[in-house]
Amino acid sequence: MQAVVLEAFQEPLEVQDVDRPEPESHGIVAKVDGCGVCRSDWHCWQGDWDWFGYRPDPPHVLGHEPCGTVVEVGSEVESVAEGDHIAIPFNFACGKCDLCRNGHENICENHVGLGFMNEAPGAFAEEVHVPNADINAVPLPDDISTDTAAGIGCRFMTSYHGMAHQGDVGGGDDVVVHGCGGIGLSAVHIADALGGNVVAVDLMDEKLEKAQELGAVETVNARDVDDPAKEVRDITDGGADISVDALGIKTTCQNAVRSLGKGGRHVQIGLTTSDEQGMIPLPTDEFVAKEIEFVGSLGLQPSRYSEMLDMIQTGKIDPTLLVDKTIDIHQVPDELAAMTDFETMGIPVCTEFAD
Template identity: 80%
Template sequence: MQAVVLEEFQEPLEVQDMERPESESHGAVAKVNGCGVCRSDWHCWQGDWDWFNYRPDPPQILGHEPCGTIISVGEDVENVSEGDNVAIPFNFACGKCSLCRNGHENICENHVGLGFMDEAPGAFAEEVHIPHADINAVPLPDEITPDTASGIGCRFMTSYHAMAHRADVGNGETVAIHGLGGIGLSAVHIANALGANVIGVDLMDEKLRKAEELGATATVNASEVDDPAVEIQDMTNGGADVSADALGIATTCQNAVNSLGKNGRHVQIGLTTSEEEGMISLPTDAFVAKEIDFYGSLGLQPSRYPEMLEMIRTGKIDPTKLVDKTIDIHQVPDELASMTDYNTMGIPVCNDFTS
């Protein structure tokens, strides 16, 4: 089968012929219908994230935002059948540890990251293996087409978890989203659907306009103001209720935290680069004096997919609004290369794996 393969960090990616995966006894193999092209794939290609064990030993197939159709299942699989259309979370869970049993499958004690760890070759490929398929292959309602499902991978579902669960965004709250890539724009769209008044912050007017299309009530071009955090403090008469850093660099994280008012809640979605290596200085005293809460957000539990899928089915949120373009597998390397200069918007999706 054809697949996008990382042979060496920071060197050009190649489409190669690879062996098709086979189902483990607890797993299933899916024909990939679509896979989002995410900045997290760019991080993996650059060799980032070894500080939390998200760097594979090349060669590795990249890609972690797939949906697909089941084509084979292992002998111990009970709830998934050939022909099922499924969403496939990147945060593979074992389904047996205490965290999984208590509804925290996304941070499973035996967590395996699709495309990011040796144990799970990725989904920029014609087929992908899904371990522990009874928990990690999430059935899609008939009303949700593969085109729609292709947009709900890492960025959209992570933003859903961040807004709906971790920050617990409520009606009438002000939410400041810093960084309007695929994660940030997804968070804007979802927070708006949850009833929030959303402020989008970025350096690019094109992304700010897209945020407004997705429901932002206001935007801030961070390159045109002295201090975007102060700007938001002024706009909100004291600070936002919720902030999110959707990029993962020191500037956006610090600006996001500093844009909060008292009792504010910050949710960190973006992961850092090799420049920060997971360490960003923050205004600790402000956390104390203003009683600010800081939350991390990783993926989405498979057990909580149904609530997101129901909001999609009923039209309250629509991941297709985030899909900027569709490409074939041979265009994936160039699409990832363009992310070096932040030259992508929304969610590019690879939906042709055989050209």
């Protein structure tokens, strides 16, 4: 089958023929119907994230935002059948550890990152293997189309968890989102649906215009102001209730924290690059003086997908609004290369995998 293969970090990616996966006894193989192209794939291609184990040994198949149709089922799988349409979380869980048993499958003790670790070749491919399928293969309702399912991968479902659970966004909350890529625009859309008043911050007018289309009540172009955090505090009459760093660099993280008012909560979704290697200085005295909370957000528990799917089915949120283009597998390398200079917007989705 065809797949996008990382042969060497930072070197051009190639579409190659690779062996089709075989299901383990607890796993399934799915035909990939769609797979989002994410900046996290770009990070993996660059060789980032070895400091927390997300650096596979080349050659390795990339891709971590798939939906698919089950084509083979392992002998021990009970709840998934051939022909099922499924969403596939990128953060595979074991289903047996204490964290999984207590509803925290997204931070499973035995977590395996799809497309990011040797144990889980990715989904820029015609087929993908899903281990522990009874927990990691999430059945999709019949009325969720392939186009919709392809848009709920890492960025959308991660933003849902970040806004609905970790951020606990509610009616009337002032929410500021720093960085309007796929995660940031998803966060804008979801926070708006949850009742938040969203301020979007970015460097590109076209991304801010998209944020307004998705529900932002105000925008700030950080290029045009001396202090983006002060602009947000002025807009929100003293500071936001909830802030989001959707990019993961020093500037956006610090500005997001400084955008908060007293008693505010910062949600960190963006992961850092090799420049920061996970270490960003923060205004700790402000955390004390303002009693600010800092929380992280990773993926979405399979057991809580139903919340997000219910909101999609009732029309409150719509992942297809974030999908800016559909491409074939041969276009994936160029789409990732464009992310080097932040030239993509929204969520590109690969929907064609065979010639």
